[in-house]
Amino acid sequence: MTTHHPDPTAAVAAVDLVKVYGRGATAVRALDGVTVGFRRAAFTAIMGPSGSGKSTLMHCLAGLDTATSGQVLLGGTDLGRQSDRVLTRVRRERIGFVFQSFNLLPQLTAAQNVTLPLDLAGRGVDREFLDHVVDALGIGDRLAHRPSELSGGQQQRAALARALVSRPEVVFADEPTGNLDSRAGAEVLGLLRDCVRTLGQTVVMVTHDPVAAAYADRVVLLADGRVAGDLAEPDRGAVTAALHGLAAAR
Numbered sequence: 001m002t003t004h005h006p007d008p009t010a011a012v013a014a015v016d017l018v019k020v021y022g023r024g025a026t027a028v029r030a031l032d033g034v035t036v037g038f039r040r041a042a043f044t045a046i047m048g049p050s051g052s053g054k055s056t057l058m059h060c061l062a063g064l065d066t067a068t069s070g071q072v073l074l075g076g077t078d079l080g081r082q083s084d085r086v087l088t089r090v091r092r093e094r095i096g097f098v099f100q101s102f103n104l105l106p107q108l109t110a111a112q113n114v115t116l117p118l119d120l121a122g123r124g125v126d127r128e129f130l131d132h133v134v135d136a137l138g139i140g141d142r143l144a145h146r147p148s149e150l151s152g153g154q155q156q157r158a159a160l161a162r163a164l165v166s167r168p169e170v171v172f173a174d175e176p177t178g179n180l181d182s183r184a185g186a187e188v189l190g191l192l193r194d195c196v197r198t199l200g201q202t203v204v205m206v207t208h209d210p211v212a213a214a215y216a217d218r219v220v221l222l223a224d225g226r227v228a229g230d231l232a233e234p235d236r237g238a239v240t241a242a243l244h245g246l247a248a249a250r
């Protein structure tokens with residue numbers, strides 16, 4: 001069922017969002033009327049079978065892609081109505097990203113990578129907050145090193161610090177543990193959860209992994225471009241069962 005009233009306390013919301021790739025006979029309806037809000041200071045995982053629209057939804061929510069119809073509301077801003085120039089500024093100033101592949105620049109130190117978005121935006125660095133984030137993430141003694149001198153887990157923690165220091169309205173994490181072993185992955189997920197609890201950071205994560213999703217406060221399930229389920233306080237068993245249910249319904 002489609003509702004047209006997203007949660008007013010949401011940090012970011014989609015309203016009846018439709019995304020069609022291509023046209024005519026080969027058109028793909030990647031999002032088929034998604035209405036969902038992501039509450040402030042909550043950690044939400046987006047899950048669903050391959051091709052269900054997870055990446056498309058995240059890209060639209062983050063202003064990396066524009067929808068065919070419907071709305072994306074970031075705070076009071078309707079992203080669909082903004083120029084490319086404004087969207088670039090929104091992504092730089094109001095959104096943080098954590099990618100599977102870390103996306104650190106190899107020629108810069110960890111410290112330079114962490115402050116790069118603020119430097120590019122011409123914004124000053126709040127040293128006290130930076131120190132707090134870096135300490136909380138346990139990378140204080142790695143800051144002078146280049147990414148090639150850091151473990152995968154340390155690189156992802158530096159990427160998380162980079163996403164957090166600008167105090168974005170939402171951090172989007174795209175398979176953040178996909179390149180990590182289970183121990184380093186568990187550390188990064190625990191840190192993501194901590195930054196939701198202690199900093200009030202809003203985090204939205206796409207993942208295939210029920211273990212990763214169990215760190216979240218909520219799981220939104222997609223199937224065939226629609227919201228197909230919504231789990232509060234998910235544990236691994238509930239997530240796995242819900243995914244099996246979706247697969248069986250296809």
Ligand SMILES: Nc1ncnc2c1ncn2[C@@H]1O[C@H](COP(=O)(O)OP(=O)(O)OP(=O)(O)O)[C@@H](O)[C@H]1O
Pocket residue numbers: 021022028029030048049050051052053054055056057
């Ligand atoms: N640029 C594109 N052009 C055409 N079709 C696309 C494009 N991007 C995605 N699609 C299609 O849209 C649908 C949703 O894709 P999307 O990548 O959002 O799914 P997903 O749930 O993230 O999948 P996965 O888990 O495999 O990453 C799929 O059918 C995909 O083939």
